Amino acid sequence: MHEQGLGGPQNLAEAFSWYRKAAENGFGPAQFALARMYSLGLGTAGNDSEAAKWLQSAAAQGLAEAQYALGAFYNSGFGVPLNRTEAEKWFRRSAERGSPAGQNDLGFMYEIGRGVEKSLEKAAKWYRRGALQGNAYAQANLGVLYDTGRGVPQDHAEAAKWYRLAAEQGEHFAQTNLGVLYDKGRGVTQNSAEAARWYKEAARQGNAKAQTNLGLLYESGRGVPLDYGEAAKFYNQAARNGNANAQLLLAVLYENGRGIPQDYAIAAEWYLLAASQGQFAAQTNLGVMYEKGLGVTRDYGEAAKWYRRAAAQGDPIAQNDLGALYEKGWGVAQDYAEAKALYSQAATKGYAVAQFNLGVLNATGKGTTQDFTAAARWYRRAAEQRLANAQHNLAVLHERGEGVPQSYREAVIWYHRAAAQNFVHSQFRLAALYESGRGVPQELNEAAKWYSRAAEQGDATAQFKLGALYGSGRGVPKDLVAAATWYSRAAEQGEVSAQYLLGLMYANGQGVPTNNVNAYLWLALATEQGMQVGARDRDKVAAKMSPGDLSAAKKLVREWQVKHR
Structure with a gap:
């Protein structure tokens, strides 16, 4: 009554005194209450060691709340030495006595193998027990297992069910994950507006992933009106919360001046923050900034450093861009063989620009034996991805009969595809073939049309x-x-x-x-x-x-x- 102010003014010191008397007489609930007051500094100076002592007494009497709290103390090292095994013991005892919080935390220990041998199946069992008692964290954690198919068969609909139960209790991780399911149409009917609703709920609680995802919806106009300014606002919130993806996305908006004034220097700062966290796309983009001198002093060595970090993570764009530095000898010693190796890594992942660059090395014999057949093969792969300069170079090989059978008709096809993308050199060559009637019937009006387009460029x-x-x-x-x-x-x-x-x-x-x-x-x-x-x-x-x-x-x-x- 003194603690709650029932029947009179609140008096925490008086409440502490009465709890202590009852605790010293062995009354378990009073021992737990006394531990809580020591832990929170209510009615007395905060003292985790004293709190742990009284939790021990209450837990020994089988009080589930005290057993759970004691497990939490051992798990975090509050008032007692950090001891995961002891934490697991007390979480288990509280869980077996029906504590939903204990069931959740015991499940988490099984999920990550902390204090116990890792077992996703046992994690799912304990999460389920806590979830069925309405524990929002257990519901969210069980949803994650169903979402990812760990410890249970993957079932997005079941994941959505548990996420929803937790989300409706305000659990922001579950709100975010439920938003993702609506965003992607997994386990629920795809609904960007519903995704936005749940992202907003979580974003208001400071969830950086939700803030980032909400920014993406505003940037693309899915489920919300297209609004780069709103996208920037939410990216900024998440970026300041340390989210590397948001830092990257915010940097891109600054670089392109979307929703915010264009500012290369600020873009470079955000790229650096994200890159320093290992975000590979930010590392690549920061490399580009250094290579071009955008927002930073041009420095090919720094560009190579950041490209190298992203390339080591398998980013094909970085592998290609680092290869280009080796080909040109910018910031690194010129090395055609290294350029070829890097282009090859990116090209085999389907990156069209690298496929084109590899084709050029094969055609020119730089870093490799000159091989027009290989050049044509790589040009074709890039050309089929609509890369205009690859389409042009493939057309040139067909026109000359290098690496492929000579065919003006094939040359016209590829020149036409590149010319339609406004590639000036193909527009000129296509005009020349129409003028001469090679590969197509001679049509001087078509020749004039394509000469005109190239001339205007x-x-x-x-x-x-x-x-x-x-x-x-x-x-x-x-x-x-x-x-x-x-x-x-x-x-x-x-x-x-x-x-x-x-x-x-x-x-x-x-x-x-x-x-x-x-x-x-x-x-x-x-x-x-x-x-x-x-x-x-x-x-x-x-x-x-x-x-x-x-x-x-x-x-x-x-x-x-x-x-x-």
Whole structure:
């Protein structure tokens, strides 16, 4: 009454005094109550040793609560030396007397083999006993065994049943795990909104996994409105709770500026925290930051260090990226054989970029004997995963008949697939095959279409070819203005044939106003690049020019060469 304040003001010191008198007279419940007051420092100074002494007395009288508490003291080393065997003994005694908490903790000792020989079957038995008495922890733990199929047949529906019972009592691990089952549709009908509901319940209690998973739902818009800001909020909560996956995901949002302002430095900090916990994707991404100098000072050695750590965990992206450093000799001694070994590890796991890189080494004979057949094999594997540069290189091998039977038709197929992904080199080659009618019927309008797409992406040769089609009216209506425009774009990039023809157009006033200064400029530049016929036409233009114009034209030539040096 004094402890609870029943019948008068609460007086813990008075309660302690009466408990002690009763305890000294051997009354078990009073001994347990006295132990609790010593443990919590209620009505007296806290004293775990005294608490343990009175728990011993109460436990010896068969009081299940005291037996459980004494087991907990031995399990944690409070007031007594840490002793798992003694902990198991008292947990067992309390469990056999029907303590659901004792049954749960005894089950846990069997699950992990602490103080007893590990036995998942016995763990399940004791969890079940506690769960049937309504112990939320036992219900959650039994759910985990059914979820994972350890000690019992795997049964996600049974797992969901036990998780739900615990979750409804507010047990946050069970709430999280029930959310996962709804998220994935295991043992229950898939329901992202229901997953979000349970994640929110657990997240409010600070469960980092639930906070992370809830962030994922907001990032993907599953079960909740798409909201990168909310995703960042929950990732941040979990990240500050030390969850490595959340630290990674938060870093990705900072790197890409989704839901939060883009900040490479903060991204690198979160990658580092996650990477230091062994999160392999964070290690890889941190390596990328060091390789590119994003948010950190560029440091290929640091990049190699983090790639190496992730690669050791089997991450194919890190294996590939570390291989690339060895191929280039960045941050490590150049070693084509090591590059090949790392590419091979990633390639055999199906990573398309590594398959492409391995194909390149085989095609070039770096770190291995040149082998176009092997190159084609690896290019094909990557190409079938829609990697555009692999599709292009496979097409090149088919066009040349290297490592595969020569086939323009096959080349067209693979060029087309890469070109459809906007791969500029394939767009150009596809246009060339349509122009020549190799592998496909000659279709100049198709050639013009693909030259145009490559030209718009800045490919100088495609710009020249498109200009030539406009100049001749092949595949497109003849349009000298358009021809001059495309020649000009190509010429500015140093395309020698475009420079020569643009010079002639300025000399003759075709598609552009006659301008001998510009004509001289482009003809002279073409000549400097080795087009001998350009010298003749340059000199013809020069003969028509005044000394002042000729001097101005020569100055333009020098300025262009300096600018494009």
